[in-house]
Amino acid sequence: MYSSMGRWSNESFSMxxxxxxxxxxxxxxxxxxxxxxxxxxxxxxxxxxxxxxxxYIGRRIAYLILAKFVVHQDGK
Known part of the structure; x- marks a missing residue:
């Protein structure tokens, strides 16, 4: 059975x-x-x-959600 990836046969790719x-x-x-x-x-x-x-995306989303509810010490 001949199997190819592009024009590479299994044997030539292994070589x-x-x-x-x-x-x-x-x-x-x-x-x-x-x-x-x-x-x-x-x-x-x-x-x-x-x-x-x-x-990374999950942590960033969690940070953005938490940032809305956290009150900063300077009142912002």
Whole structure:
């Protein structure tokens, strides 16, 4: 079964990942060995970024809501 991402086959993409790991990264670096693990790593990173943004937005909304009800010492 032939599966492609753009014009990359599973085998050619795995060869690219292997070459990048051997030539560019220091020994022992954690790097995916196949397209599946590369995609999972990307999706995990994307999910963490979305969660960080959601957390920031939630904290900002809570701050804005609380700011309406807090009386400052200077009366403002």
């Amino acid at each position: 690219l990942l292997k070459m990048l790991k051997e030539e560019l990264l220091p020994n022992g670096a954690d790097f995916p060995n196949s397209r599946l693990f590369a995609i999972l790593g990307f999706l995990t990173t994307k999910l963490m970024l979305v969660l960080m943004i959601a957390c």
